[in-house]
Amino acid sequence: MFSSRTHWQFGLNRLSQKLARMKKDGIPVLDxxxxxxxRCGIDYQTxxxxxxxxxxxxxxxxxxxxxxxxxxxxVSEYYRSKRADVRPDSVFLTAGTSEAYSFLFRLLANPGDxxxxxxxxxxxxxxxxxxxxxxxxPYPLRYDGSWFIDxxxxxxxxxPGTKAVLIVSPNNPTGSFLKxxxxxxxxxxxxxxxxxLISDEVFSDYFFAEDASRAETAAVNQRALSFALSGISKILxxxxxxxxxxxVAGPDEEVCRASERLEIIADTFLSVNTPVQxxxxxxxxxxxxxxxxxxxxxxxxxTFIRQKITRGSPAELLAVEGGWYATLRLPSVRSGEAWALExxxxxxxxxxxxxxxxxxxxxxxxxxxxxxxAVFREAVSLIAERIGKD
Ligand SMILES: Cc1ncc(COP(=O)(O)O)c(C=O)c1O
Numbered sequence: 001m002f003s004s005r006t007h008w009q010f011g012l013n014r015l016s017q018k019l020a021r022m023k024k025d026g027i028p029v030l031d032x033x034x035x036x037x038x039r040c041g042i043d044y045q046t047x048x049x050x051x052x053x054x055x056x057x058x059x060x061x062x063x064x065x066x067x068x069x070x071x072x073x074x075v076s077e078y079y080r081s082k083r084a085d086v087r088p089d090s091v092f093l094t095a096g097t098s099e100a101y102s103f104l105f106r107l108l109a110n111p112g113d114x115x116x117x118x119x120x121x122x123x124x125x126x127x128x129x130x131x132x133x134x135x136x137x138p139y140p141l142r143y144d145g146s147w148f149i150d151x152x153x154x155x156x157x158x159x160p161g162t163k164a165v166l167i168v169s170p171n172n173p174t175g176s177f178l179k180x181x182x183x184x185x186x187x188x189x190x191x192x193x194x195x196x197l198i199s200d201e202v203f204s205d206y207f208f209a210e211d212a213s214r215a216e217t218a219a220v221n222q223r224a225l226s227f228a229l230s231g232i233s234k235i236l237x238x239x240x241x242x243x244x245x246x247x248v249a250g251p252d253e254e255v256c257r258a259s260e261r262l263e264i265i266a267d268t269f270l271s272v273n274t275p276v277q278x279x280x281x282x283x284x285x286x287x288x289x290x291x292x293x294x295x296x297x298x299x300x301x302x303t304f305i306r307q308k309i310t311r312g313s314p315a316e317l318l319a320v321e322g323g324w325y326a327t328l329r330l331p332s333v334r335s336g337e338a339w340a341l342e343x344x345x346x347x348x349x350x351x352x353x354x355x356x357x358x359x360x361x362x363x364x365x366x367x368x369x370x371x372x373x374a375v376f377r378e379a380v381s382l383i384a385e386r387i388g389k390d
Contacts, residue, residue: 005130018344030349030379035324035368037237042293047286052279065267067093067277074281075245079219086219090248092262095271097202097231097244103265104227105132108196109163116157116165120357122172146319147176151185158193168200173357173366175320183215190224197226202234205291207322219247225254236283237290243276298324298369301376308384315387328365336363347382
Protein backbone atom coordinates (compact mmCIF):
# COMPACT_ATOMS: atom_id res chain seq x y z
CA MET A 1 0.00 0.00 0.00
CA PHE A 2 2.87 2.41 0.77
CA SER A 3 5.75 3.72 -1.27
CA SER A 4 9.08 2.05 -0.70
CA ARG A 5 10.56 5.43 0.16
CA THR A 6 8.60 5.28 3.41
CA HIS A 7 9.92 1.89 4.47
CA TRP A 8 11.65 3.34 7.49
CA GLN A 9 12.46 1.62 10.73
CA PHE A 10 9.67 2.40 13.10
CA GLY A 11 9.73 1.88 16.83
CA LEU A 12 11.97 3.25 19.52
CA ASN A 13 15.66 2.53 20.00
CA ARG A 14 16.88 1.30 23.39
CA LEU A 15 17.65 4.77 24.65
CA SER A 16 14.28 6.22 23.65
CA GLN A 17 12.49 3.19 25.13
CA LYS A 18 14.23 3.72 28.44
CA LEU A 19 13.48 7.44 28.35
CA ALA A 20 9.80 6.81 27.56
CA ARG A 21 9.57 4.42 30.54
CA MET A 22 11.15 6.95 32.88
CA LYS A 23 8.81 9.69 31.68
CA LYS A 24 5.82 7.39 32.17
CA ASP A 25 6.98 6.63 35.72
CA GLY A 26 7.29 10.35 36.40
CA ILE A 27 11.07 10.18 36.88
CA PRO A 28 12.62 13.60 36.22
CA VAL A 29 15.42 13.62 33.67
CA LEU A 30 18.19 16.16 33.04
CA ASP A 31 17.78 16.57 29.30
CA UNK A 32 20.99 17.46 27.50
CA UNK A 33 19.44 16.84 24.10
CA UNK A 34 17.00 19.73 24.39
CA UNK A 35 17.70 22.25 21.65
CA UNK A 36 14.23 23.68 21.23
CA UNK A 37 14.85 27.27 22.37
CA UNK A 38 11.21 27.74 23.33
CA ARG A 39 11.69 25.06 25.99
CA CYS A 40 15.02 26.23 27.38
CA GLY A 41 14.01 29.15 29.56
CA ILE A 42 14.77 31.85 26.98
CA ASP A 43 12.71 34.90 27.99
CA TYR A 44 10.37 35.72 25.11
CA GLN A 45 8.45 38.23 27.25
CA THR A 46 11.04 40.99 26.87
CA UNK A 47 9.22 42.16 23.75
CA UNK A 48 5.71 41.85 22.30
CA UNK A 49 6.81 39.41 19.60
CA UNK A 50 3.24 38.59 18.60
CA UNK A 51 2.23 42.20 17.89
CA UNK A 52 3.67 42.27 14.32
CA UNK A 53 1.43 39.28 13.46
CA UNK A 54 -1.70 41.37 14.02
CA UNK A 55 -1.13 43.65 11.02
CA UNK A 56 -4.25 44.39 8.95
CA UNK A 57 -2.29 43.64 5.80
CA UNK A 58 -2.63 40.00 6.73
CA UNK A 59 -6.29 40.03 5.69
CA UNK A 60 -5.25 40.53 2.07
CA UNK A 61 -3.87 37.65 0.02
CA UNK A 62 -1.22 38.97 -2.35
CA UNK A 63 0.98 35.99 -3.11
CA UNK A 64 4.46 36.32 -4.54
CA UNK A 65 6.27 33.04 -5.29
CA UNK A 66 9.51 34.41 -3.87
CA UNK A 67 7.77 35.76 -0.78
CA UNK A 68 6.64 39.25 0.07
CA UNK A 69 9.03 41.98 -0.95
CA UNK A 70 9.30 43.74 2.40
CA UNK A 71 10.25 40.44 4.00
CA UNK A 72 12.89 39.75 1.33
CA UNK A 73 14.25 43.28 1.82
CA UNK A 74 14.56 42.50 5.53
CA VAL A 75 16.54 39.36 4.67
CA SER A 76 18.78 41.49 2.45
CA GLU A 77 19.26 43.92 5.39
CA TYR A 78 20.14 40.97 7.61
CA TYR A 79 22.94 40.02 5.21
CA ARG A 80 24.06 43.65 4.93
CA SER A 81 24.57 43.66 8.70
CA LYS A 82 26.93 40.73 8.09
CA ARG A 83 28.69 42.78 5.39
CA ALA A 84 27.25 40.67 2.58
CA ASP A 85 25.52 42.24 -0.38
CA VAL A 86 22.49 40.05 -1.13
CA ARG A 87 19.76 41.54 -3.31
CA PRO A 88 16.12 40.95 -2.23
CA ASP A 89 15.59 39.56 -5.71
CA SER A 90 17.84 36.58 -5.06
CA VAL A 91 15.92 35.54 -1.93
CA PHE A 92 13.16 32.90 -1.88
CA LEU A 93 11.19 32.53 1.34
CA THR A 94 10.25 29.01 2.43
CA ALA A 95 8.31 27.45 5.29
CA GLY A 96 11.52 26.63 7.16
CA THR A 97 14.93 25.46 6.04
CA SER A 98 13.75 21.88 5.69
CA GLU A 99 11.36 22.98 2.96
CA ALA A 100 14.20 24.91 1.34
CA TYR A 101 16.09 21.63 1.07
CA SER A 102 13.05 20.01 -0.48
CA PHE A 103 12.78 22.74 -3.14
CA LEU A 104 16.48 22.46 -3.96
CA PHE A 105 16.47 18.68 -4.18
CA ARG A 106 13.52 18.96 -6.57
CA LEU A 107 15.33 21.64 -8.55
CA LEU A 108 18.64 19.83 -8.90
CA ALA A 109 18.22 16.08 -8.86
CA ASN A 110 16.47 13.23 -10.61
CA PRO A 111 15.54 10.00 -8.81
CA GLY A 112 18.69 8.01 -8.05
CA ASP A 113 21.02 11.03 -8.24
CA UNK A 114 23.17 11.79 -5.24
CA UNK A 115 24.09 14.66 -2.96
CA UNK A 116 27.33 14.80 -0.97
CA UNK A 117 26.76 15.48 2.71
CA UNK A 118 29.17 15.97 5.60
CA UNK A 119 29.69 13.19 8.10
CA UNK A 120 29.10 13.63 11.00
CA UNK A 121 26.07 15.84 10.55
CA UNK A 122 22.40 16.37 11.07
CA UNK A 123 20.17 13.20 10.89
CA UNK A 124 17.27 14.90 9.06
CA UNK A 125 19.11 14.58 5.74
CA UNK A 126 18.44 10.84 5.54
CA UNK A 127 14.69 11.36 5.56
CA UNK A 128 14.82 14.30 3.17
CA UNK A 129 16.85 12.21 0.73
CA UNK A 130 14.43 9.27 0.99
CA UNK A 131 11.49 11.56 0.33
CA UNK A 132 13.13 12.86 -2.84
CA UNK A 133 14.42 9.49 -4.07
CA UNK A 134 18.01 10.63 -3.69
CA UNK A 135 21.10 8.91 -2.45
CA UNK A 136 23.36 10.56 0.09
CA UNK A 137 27.08 10.11 -0.21
CA PRO A 138 28.82 11.18 2.97
CA TYR A 139 32.16 12.99 2.79
CA PRO A 140 34.23 12.86 5.96
CA LEU A 141 34.93 15.69 8.34
CA ARG A 142 38.16 14.86 10.17
CA TYR A 143 39.34 16.00 13.57
CA ASP A 144 42.94 16.71 14.50
CA GLY A 145 42.29 19.26 17.24
CA SER A 146 39.97 21.11 14.88
CA TRP A 147 37.54 19.93 12.23
CA PHE A 148 38.28 20.05 8.52
CA ILE A 149 36.84 18.57 5.32
CA ASP A 150 38.70 15.59 3.89
CA UNK A 151 38.80 17.11 0.40
CA UNK A 152 40.57 14.19 -1.35
CA UNK A 153 37.82 11.86 -0.09
CA UNK A 154 35.13 14.33 -1.10
CA UNK A 155 36.59 14.53 -4.62
CA UNK A 156 36.62 10.74 -4.88
CA UNK A 157 32.90 10.65 -4.06
CA UNK A 158 31.85 12.89 -6.93
CA UNK A 159 30.38 10.86 -9.78
CA PRO A 160 28.16 11.68 -12.78
CA GLY A 161 25.07 11.36 -10.58
CA THR A 162 26.30 13.96 -8.06
CA LYS A 163 24.13 17.07 -8.18
CA ALA A 164 25.19 19.05 -5.14
CA VAL A 165 27.64 19.30 -2.29
CA LEU A 166 25.97 20.16 0.95
CA ILE A 167 27.86 22.20 3.53
CA VAL A 168 26.61 22.95 7.03
CA SER A 169 28.43 25.96 8.48
CA PRO A 170 28.71 25.85 11.41
CA ASN A 171 27.95 22.18 11.28
CA ASN A 172 25.43 20.46 13.52
CA PRO A 173 26.75 18.97 15.79
CA THR A 174 30.52 19.52 15.34
CA GLY A 175 30.19 23.32 15.46
CA SER A 176 32.83 23.70 12.74
CA PHE A 177 32.69 26.49 10.14
CA LEU A 178 33.62 26.13 6.47
CA LYS A 179 36.99 27.78 5.84
CA UNK A 180 37.90 30.08 2.91
CA UNK A 181 40.40 27.59 1.55
CA UNK A 182 37.84 24.80 1.67
CA UNK A 183 35.27 26.93 -0.15
CA UNK A 184 37.82 27.75 -2.79
CA UNK A 185 38.43 24.03 -3.42
CA UNK A 186 34.70 23.29 -3.42
CA UNK A 187 34.18 26.07 -5.95
CA UNK A 188 36.71 24.47 -8.27
CA UNK A 189 35.05 21.06 -7.98
CA UNK A 190 31.57 22.50 -8.41
CA UNK A 191 32.50 24.58 -11.46
CA UNK A 192 34.42 21.74 -13.12
CA UNK A 193 31.81 19.07 -12.50
CA UNK A 194 28.74 21.30 -12.93
CA UNK A 195 27.37 20.67 -9.48
CA UNK A 196 25.78 23.11 -7.08
CA LEU A 197 26.74 24.08 -3.53
CA ILE A 198 24.06 24.09 -0.85
CA SER A 199 25.23 25.88 2.27
CA ASP A 200 23.16 25.50 5.43
CA GLU A 201 24.01 28.54 7.54
CA VAL A 202 21.20 28.40 10.09
CA PHE A 203 23.65 28.59 13.03
CA SER A 204 26.01 31.15 11.51
CA ASP A 205 25.09 33.92 14.00
CA TYR A 206 26.32 31.75 16.88
CA PHE A 207 30.10 31.57 17.24
CA PHE A 208 32.45 31.71 20.21
CA ALA A 209 35.32 33.72 18.67
CA GLU A 210 36.06 35.60 15.45
CA ASP A 211 38.19 33.78 12.89
CA ALA A 212 39.33 35.40 9.65
CA SER A 213 39.86 32.00 7.99
CA ARG A 214 36.09 31.34 7.89
CA ALA A 215 34.38 31.48 4.53
CA GLU A 216 31.81 34.22 4.09
CA THR A 217 28.20 33.33 3.40
CA ALA A 218 27.56 31.34 0.22
CA ALA A 219 24.84 33.93 -0.51
CA VAL A 220 27.63 36.00 -2.10
CA ASN A 221 29.61 33.18 -3.69
CA GLN A 222 30.18 34.09 -7.34
CA ARG A 223 32.31 31.15 -8.40
CA ALA A 224 29.71 28.33 -8.49
CA LEU A 225 25.94 28.05 -8.41
CA SER A 226 25.25 28.33 -4.68
CA PHE A 227 22.24 28.27 -2.42
CA ALA A 228 22.63 29.70 1.08
CA LEU A 229 19.96 28.52 3.51
CA SER A 230 18.93 30.11 6.75
CA GLY A 231 15.85 30.98 8.75
CA ILE A 232 14.38 32.27 11.94
CA SER A 233 14.22 28.95 13.77
CA LYS A 234 17.82 29.62 14.82
CA ILE A 235 18.34 33.32 14.02
CA LEU A 236 15.47 34.28 16.33
CA UNK A 237 14.84 31.08 18.25
CA UNK A 238 11.43 30.86 16.55
CA UNK A 239 11.20 27.31 15.13
CA UNK A 240 7.40 27.37 15.48
CA UNK A 241 7.05 30.34 13.09
CA UNK A 242 8.29 28.22 10.17
CA UNK A 243 10.15 30.75 8.09
CA UNK A 244 13.38 30.13 6.23
CA UNK A 245 14.93 31.16 2.96
CA UNK A 246 17.18 30.33 0.06
CA UNK A 247 19.58 33.00 -1.22
CA VAL A 248 20.78 32.15 -4.73
CA ALA A 249 24.25 33.19 -5.92
CA GLY A 250 26.78 32.29 -8.58
CA PRO A 251 27.48 32.95 -12.25
CA ASP A 252 24.66 35.11 -13.68
CA GLU A 253 23.39 32.70 -16.27
CA GLU A 254 23.15 29.79 -13.82
CA VAL A 255 21.49 31.97 -11.20
CA CYS A 256 18.94 33.07 -13.77
CA ARG A 257 18.13 29.54 -14.89
CA ALA A 258 17.93 28.25 -11.33
CA SER A 259 15.73 31.16 -10.23
CA GLU A 260 13.13 30.76 -12.96
CA ARG A 261 12.74 27.11 -12.00
CA LEU A 262 12.71 27.80 -8.28
CA GLU A 263 10.02 30.39 -8.82
CA ILE A 264 7.72 27.75 -10.30
CA ILE A 265 8.49 25.28 -7.53
CA ALA A 266 7.70 27.95 -4.92
CA ASP A 267 4.60 29.09 -6.80
CA THR A 268 3.28 25.53 -6.81
CA PHE A 269 3.12 25.51 -3.01
CA LEU A 270 3.03 29.16 -1.87
CA SER A 271 3.59 27.65 1.53
CA VAL A 272 4.79 30.53 3.69
CA ASN A 273 1.87 32.08 5.50
CA THR A 274 1.31 35.81 5.16
CA PRO A 275 1.45 36.83 8.86
CA VAL A 276 5.01 35.59 9.41
CA GLN A 277 6.16 37.27 6.22
CA UNK A 278 4.59 40.53 7.39
CA UNK A 279 6.21 40.18 10.79
CA UNK A 280 9.70 39.34 9.53
CA UNK A 281 11.09 42.91 9.16
CA UNK A 282 10.11 43.85 12.74
CA UNK A 283 11.38 40.54 14.10
CA UNK A 284 14.74 40.60 12.35
CA UNK A 285 15.28 44.21 13.43
CA UNK A 286 15.02 43.12 17.07
CA UNK A 287 16.81 39.78 16.81
CA UNK A 288 19.58 40.91 19.18
CA UNK A 289 17.08 40.66 22.08
CA UNK A 290 16.80 36.89 21.58
CA UNK A 291 20.20 36.14 20.07
CA UNK A 292 21.83 37.90 23.00
CA UNK A 293 20.11 35.55 25.43
CA UNK A 294 20.87 32.45 23.36
CA UNK A 295 24.51 33.47 22.91
CA UNK A 296 24.76 34.13 26.64
CA UNK A 297 23.38 30.68 27.43
CA UNK A 298 25.53 28.67 25.03
CA UNK A 299 28.67 30.60 26.01
CA UNK A 300 28.02 30.12 29.71
CA UNK A 301 27.40 26.39 29.28
CA UNK A 302 30.44 25.97 27.05
CA THR A 303 32.65 27.77 29.59
CA PHE A 304 31.35 25.43 32.29
CA ILE A 305 31.99 22.23 30.37
CA ARG A 306 35.46 23.48 29.37
CA GLN A 307 36.25 23.90 33.06
CA LYS A 308 34.90 20.45 33.95
CA ILE A 309 36.40 18.43 31.12
CA THR A 310 40.02 19.49 31.16
CA ARG A 311 43.20 17.96 29.77
CA GLY A 312 43.67 15.43 32.55
CA SER A 313 40.13 14.09 32.19
CA PRO A 314 39.48 10.64 30.65
CA ALA A 315 37.05 12.41 28.29
CA GLU A 316 37.86 15.01 25.67
CA LEU A 317 35.75 17.99 24.77
CA LEU A 318 36.18 18.41 21.02
CA ALA A 319 36.95 21.90 19.73
CA VAL A 320 33.77 23.80 18.91
CA GLU A 321 33.65 27.09 17.01
CA GLY A 322 29.93 27.79 16.98
CA GLY A 323 26.39 26.43 16.94
CA TRP A 324 24.38 25.00 19.81
CA TYR A 325 26.18 21.71 20.56
CA ALA A 326 29.27 20.29 22.19
CA THR A 327 30.78 16.87 21.52
CA LEU A 328 32.48 14.69 24.10
CA ARG A 329 34.79 11.85 23.18
CA LEU A 330 34.60 9.26 25.94
CA PRO A 331 36.83 6.28 26.66
CA SER A 332 36.01 3.63 24.07
CA VAL A 333 35.64 0.92 26.72
CA ARG A 334 32.01 1.07 25.68
CA SER A 335 30.04 2.50 22.78
CA GLY A 336 28.50 5.96 22.77
CA GLU A 337 25.10 4.31 23.04
CA ALA A 338 26.20 2.26 26.08
CA TRP A 339 27.53 5.43 27.73
CA ALA A 340 24.30 7.27 26.98
CA LEU A 341 22.29 4.38 28.47
CA GLU A 342 24.48 4.36 31.55
CA UNK A 343 24.06 8.10 32.09
CA UNK A 344 20.32 7.74 31.67
CA UNK A 345 19.99 4.75 33.99
CA UNK A 346 22.46 5.82 36.66
CA UNK A 347 22.28 9.59 36.61
CA UNK A 348 18.99 10.34 34.85
CA UNK A 349 20.77 12.34 32.18
CA UNK A 350 19.59 12.12 28.60
CA UNK A 351 22.26 12.61 25.92
CA UNK A 352 22.57 11.73 22.23
CA UNK A 353 25.16 9.11 21.29
CA UNK A 354 27.40 9.98 18.34
CA UNK A 355 25.85 7.40 16.03
CA UNK A 356 22.72 9.59 15.77
CA UNK A 357 24.94 11.98 13.82
CA UNK A 358 26.95 9.29 12.07
CA UNK A 359 30.19 9.83 13.99
CA UNK A 360 32.66 7.21 12.82
CA UNK A 361 34.11 5.10 15.64
CA UNK A 362 33.37 5.27 19.35
CA UNK A 363 32.58 6.73 21.79
CA UNK A 364 30.97 10.10 21.24
CA UNK A 365 28.21 11.95 23.04
CA UNK A 366 26.54 15.09 21.75
CA UNK A 367 25.25 17.61 24.28
CA UNK A 368 23.01 20.57 23.60
CA UNK A 369 24.44 23.82 25.00
CA UNK A 370 20.98 25.34 25.22
CA UNK A 371 19.44 23.86 28.41
CA UNK A 372 19.10 26.15 31.43
CA UNK A 373 22.52 26.57 33.04
CA ALA A 374 21.48 24.93 36.32
CA VAL A 375 20.40 21.78 34.46
CA PHE A 376 23.52 21.79 32.30
CA ARG A 377 25.86 22.24 35.25
CA GLU A 378 24.29 19.50 37.31
CA ALA A 379 24.29 17.05 34.41
CA VAL A 380 27.83 17.81 33.26
CA SER A 381 29.15 17.54 36.83
CA LEU A 382 27.55 14.10 37.15
CA ILE A 383 28.96 13.04 33.78
CA ALA A 384 32.47 14.18 34.76
CA GLU A 385 32.18 12.29 38.06
CA ARG A 386 31.04 9.05 36.44
CA ILE A 387 33.74 9.14 33.78
CA GLY A 388 36.31 9.78 36.50
CA LYS A 389 35.12 6.68 38.41
CA ASP A 390 35.23 4.37 35.41
C1 LIG B 1 21.70 22.27 10.46
C2 LIG B 1 20.20 22.46 10.45
N1 LIG B 1 19.58 22.85 9.33
C3 LIG B 1 18.24 23.02 9.30
C4 LIG B 1 17.47 22.81 10.40
C5 LIG B 1 15.97 22.98 10.28
O1 LIG B 1 15.64 24.29 10.30
P1 LIG B 1 14.11 24.76 10.09
O2 LIG B 1 13.48 24.77 11.43
O3 LIG B 1 14.27 26.13 9.50
O4 LIG B 1 13.48 23.80 9.14
C6 LIG B 1 18.06 22.40 11.59
C7 LIG B 1 17.24 22.14 12.78
O5 LIG B 1 17.71 21.81 13.83
C8 LIG B 1 19.47 22.21 11.62
O6 LIG B 1 20.08 21.78 12.73
